[in-house]
Amino acid sequence: MAKIKDVAELAGVSVSTVSRVLCNGPVSDKVRKRVEAAMAKLDYRPNLAARRLRSQHTDTIGLIVSDIRNPFFTAVSRAVEDEAYRNGMRVILCNTDEDPEKEAMYLKLMREERVTGVILAPTRHSAAALDTESLGFPVVMIDRTPAQGDGDAVVLDNRRAAAQLVEHLLAAGYRDIGGLFGNTSSTGAERHAGFVAALDHAGLPAPARFVPPSVEAAEAAVSAWLAEPDRPRALLISNGIFMLGAVRAIKAAGLCLPHDLALAGFDNEVWTGLIDPGLTVIEQPVDEIGRSAMAMLLARLEDPARSHRHVVLQGKLVPRGSSAPLRQ
Amino acid sequence: MAKIKDVAELAGVSVSTVSRVLCNGPVSDKVRKRVEAAMAKLDYRPNLAARRLRSQHTDTIGLIVSDIRNPFFTAVSRAVEDEAYRNGMRVILCNTDEDPEKEAMYLKLMREERVTGVILAPTRHSAAALDTESLGFPVVMIDRTPAQGDGDAVVLDNRRAAAQLVEHLLAAGYRDIGGLFGNTSSTGAERHAGFVAALDHAGLPAPARFVPPSVEAAEAAVSAWLAEPDRPRALLISNGIFMLGAVRAIKAAGLCLPHDLALAGFDNEVWTGLIDPGLTVIEQPVDEIGRSAMAMLLARLEDPARSHRHVVLQGKLVPRGSSAPLRQ
């Protein structure tokens, strides 16, 4: 493939001059035209590896999530990529499957790529132990947040959102409310805290179960729970993946929403509005989360010394039939 | 960040030797240990940009799809990425939104990255005009296939799959069957061909409509169609995105599946099994499509001269309530 030297020879100029037209440096119009003609003729495309090596900036960001197939991360990723390309950056996408080892491996890879920065949904392990400062590049966390609470992050107000769902269920007349939460992420822990706080405030017990992050685990847990004699009258489900398992379990048990069981949860996935009688959910501002994370990263690059901050976004309650008011 | 020279100095060897332990070249055990100790001490990580520039292989593949949020592409992407990382390659993901200009831009970017190869779901434009040979890197097409039919590709047997759905509907007693297809991809055209062929074979008309690839367009088209006096008794819907629009239109029209209208379509998305009475679909082997595409790319790199081939995978009919037998 043609290189800068070929272009220079064809145009009768030095490589420096070709480089200048590439980077919009000061070049006379006449020369610029000639160089551009040569580039077109040779179908020249600059070699990004060479440029990155020499210029010492890669214009690359890493995006590390648990699984791109989780619709929440799908949507966030798309928003991040759009923003990145708009800013002349490219993104390297990695799936950890909540596995700290994979996460550590990808973090190493990010160093080898000399990425400009990373947007990370940390596993529980790294949220607790990761030293954001020593990585050599800035990190913006999304969805999950480190235990210590420092570092840059864009998160949902999980406590508030969970409390909001509980209050909604209480207002609809439900009292016996159970909660299902993930046992690997800070998100699950925070939503659990909001759940407990809201029920506490109402003087009610807050029975909760914790499961690993899979549809199957959620389905099994809900099935088992629903088979117990003192099963709850309403269920709060901590994310969209679990919601799927819960709906399957409810169908399998032959229960009718909301007549036999009320249901409310997280993530306004397309199907939650489609299945009867509609699922009450907290909608997360997925596009805004992606855009904000990218904006924070750019701001951090601009000013490495600025103080860390957490952007906490509010979810939006989307009430549907699955939590319709209880009729005695 | 530490570079190879720092490691060499600390270990008291030449940079060549450090490079050799990096690439598992021939090095004495004693020296290797010393170098590894120096690397660990300096927390050394090789610079991939430098390695790529010098070695002339990037171990990078491009993955260009229309939209990662389309669950079909989400699943395929994840499979491609897993295979890629397993083979020591990384992937650059791009979304074209079916826009030929974006596609052309990303294809240029791929050249600048000097990618090893590309997996591409071509827009209708490029499927017609793209010269796979002149790009400078091998391309494996997925989902869509170029008009001329040459090049490497992994596709579904779309004609057969659509015919299978029609035959299923016919066997269930439906006669008045309409079809909704995408107007931008070869996939839509092929499914339409299978639809027409199967109905032709039964001596029946094959009313079809074509829409741009969006939920909204599908919803509007189905709404309009259902409002007509001679609306079909059954609908074949050409993909998972359109299916969503169709279900919304059907709900809005207050029609009951399959009593008022039978429905069958493509893509076994999670929600198709969840909404009542269950949607009959053709399930695509998404993981296999991703893995096969990656395998074809690797085989092509291995042997650039081997003849082009199309891998044609069969879909699997998943019959559900939406196409239950018609009772007179």
Add this chain to the structure above:
DNA sequence: CTGAAAGCGCTTACAG
């Protein structure tokens, strides 16, 4: 098994 030298394709001071 080890080292010295060249060079991948750019950008970046430094002169003019």
Add this chain to the structure above:
DNA sequence: CTGAAAGCGCTTACAG
């Protein structure tokens, strides 16, 4: 505005 030279951090022949 333009060019000659150095160098980014590696790998790759080439000697020994």
